[in-house]
Amino acid sequence: MNANTPRDEQDAQLLSRTARDLPSGRHQFHKERLMAQIHEQVQQSRRDERTAAPAVPAAPAKARRLRLPRPAITLPAMAFGLSAVIVAGVVTLGGGDGVRESGVATGPALTTDIGTATTKGVPQLLDQISLAAAEGDHPTVRAGQYIYIESVLADTHVRTVDDRSSLVGQELHKRQMWESADGVEGWLIDPAVNDSSEGETLTLPDEQGNTPKAHLGSPSYDYLAKLTTDPDALLAKIYKETEGQGNTPDQQAFSTIGDLLSESYPPPELYSALFETAAKIPGVVVVDDAVDAAGRHGVAVARLDETSGQREEWIFDKKTHVYLGARNVQVKPLKEEGILIKPGTVNFTMAIKNRAVVDGMKETPSAPAPSQAG
Numbered sequence: 001m002n003a004n005t006p007r008d009e010q011d012a013q014l015l016s017r018t019a020r021d022l023p024s025g026r027h028q029f030h031k032e033r034l035m036a037q038i039h040e041q042v043q044q045s046r047r048d049e050r051t052a053a054p055a056v057p058a059a060p061a062k063a064r065r066l067r068l069p070r071p072a073i074t075l076p077a078m079a080f081g082l083s084a085v086i087v088a089g090v091v092t093l094g095g096g097d098g099v100r101e102s103g104v105a106t107g108p109a110l111t112t113d114i115g116t117a118t119t120k121g122v123p124q125l126l127d128q129i130s131l132a133a134a135e136g137d138h139p140t141v142r143a144g145q146y147i148y149i150e151s152v153l154a155d156t157h158v159r160t161v162d163d164r165s166s167l168v169g170q171e172l173h174k175r176q177m178w179e180s181a182d183g184v185e186g187w188l189i190d191p192a193v194n195d196s197s198e199g200e201t202l203t204l205p206d207e208q209g210n211t212p213k214a215h216l217g218s219p220s221y222d223y224l225a226k227l228t229t230d231p232d233a234l235l236a237k238i239y240k241e242t243e244g245q246g247n248t249p250d251q252q253a254f255s256t257i258g259d260l261l262s263e264s265y266p267p268p269e270l271y272s273a274l275f276e277t278a279a280k281i282p283g284v285v286v287v288d289d290a291v292d293a294a295g296r297h298g299v300a301v302a303r304l305d306e307t308s309g310q311r312e313e314w315i316f317d318k319k320t321h322v323y324l325g326a327r328n329v330q331v332k333p334l335k336e337e338g339i340l341i342k343p344g345t346v347n348f349t350m351a352i353k354n355r356a357v358v359d360g361m362k363e364t365p366s367a368p369a370p371s372q373a374g
Contacts, residue, residue: 103191109156110169110346114331115287117302117311122286123279126301130275132321138268139357141181141221147265148358148365149177151325152293153350158337165337167345172293174353177202177263178361183220184211187361216241216256224266229273235280247307254281254303258314262326262350265357275301290315292325294351309334310347325351 141147154172158165175190179202186202194200205211214223216238228234238253246252257278260266266274278284283303290300292315300313309332315324330345341347360369 103195104173105171106159106168107171108169109167109341110154110349111344112291112327112329112346114311114329114344115289115300115313117285117287117304119285122284122301125286125299126275126279126284129301129316129321129323130272133275133323134268134272136268136322138271140267141265141357143181144359146178146180146185146358146361146363147221148354148356148363149263149265149352150354150364151175151263151350151352153348154293154346155348156341156345157347158339158341160337165339167339167341169346172349176364178358178363179220181221183214183218183223185361216260219260219264221265221267224260224264224270227270229269231273231276231280234273234277238277247305250281250283251303251305251307251312254278254284255312258312258326261314261323262352265355287311287313290327292327292351293349294325294353296324296351298324304331309341309343323352325349 152172152174154170156167156169159168170192173191175188175192176199177186177188177190179186184204187199188194188202189197189199191197212218214220228237235253238256239249242252242256243249246255257274260274278301281303285302285304287300287302289297290302290313291297296315297318298315299318300315302311302313304311309330310328311331312326312328314326316322317324327349328347330341330347331343333343334341354365356365358365358369363369
């Protein structure tokens with residue numbers, strides 16, 4: 001970045017790069033912290049400018065779509081006294097440490113019992129899930145409509161304050177996202193990402209006039225509608241597009257499919273094919289009991305990342321095989337920034353509460369869009 005570039009333009013460039021670089025795949029902790037540091041530097045610069053000189057009105061920056069953060073995005077901390085209980089018997093944040101991160105309270109690390117994993121029955125389970133996906137209600141998204149996805153989520157991450165690091169758990173919070181079929185228009189409300197309760201625009205082009213093309217890491221509905229539904233061809237495309245990402249090609253392929261399940265809206269043929277594709281990835285296992293962020297028990301399709309020691313779990317209803325949510329559980333000890341992340345730590349947990357097609361931006365299935373939505 002040129003040292004002579006105006007501060008506002010520098011800030012816009014930093015935000016633009018941060019937003020565009022956020023992939024749909026699982027981030028490792030060190031990358032998430034880098035994103036957090038960029039965000040914190042930008043916010044601090046703006047605070048310094050407001051203190052030093054009169055504010056100059058500026059056009060709001062248009063951000064690249066922000067997909068589900070995994071396992072965590074650590075944002076600037078502010079003092080705030082609050083403790084919270086998330087889901088009784090599942091994830092508890094008791095006796096909080098008095099810190100809020102961009103509107104979300106923190107407390108002790110999230111923990112769970114580690115379910116037993118087995119390779120037995122993997123093809124059969126994925127086949128049942130694929131059949132259920134094919135039979136489910138899945139309306140087509142028409143031009144002018146929006147995909148609405150509502151979820152609840154939380155994470156555990158290493159936080160460093162004044163050179164002192166600790167492992168903290170984030171409060172369970174609601175996230176709402178709207179996206180047009182072509183991926184050009186969107187809106188996000190997530191207290192862990194934006195401070196305003198009204199959320200922020202994800203509409204393109206960005207502040208530099210760029211409209212990035214959709215891809216597997218950041219897909220639109222229209223993009224997904226054109227993907228092959230042949231499992232072998234689809235898996236080959238995933239390996240090719242994600243080459244060099246993640247810790248291993250197999251783990252990244254598994255994570256990429258997991259992201260398509262969680263915060264996108266694949267057409268029915270593709271949705272069903274994703275499970276047939278996952279069955280072809282080596283190392284996939286079944287966990288007979290897993291719990292999503294809403295406290296719902298289910299069966300999980302999972303894979304262990306041998307490098308990080310985290311097991312990524314996709315959780316499904318045991319009877320209907322409907323997708324419930326996902327979580328990342330530490331199953332092998334890992335040291336991050338000198339902090340031991342013990343087995344049983346829930347690095348990320350999420351539950352889908354609603355996924356629907358609506359007619360207007362900021363409209364929910366139970367409420368019409370605000371009169372000035374945009």
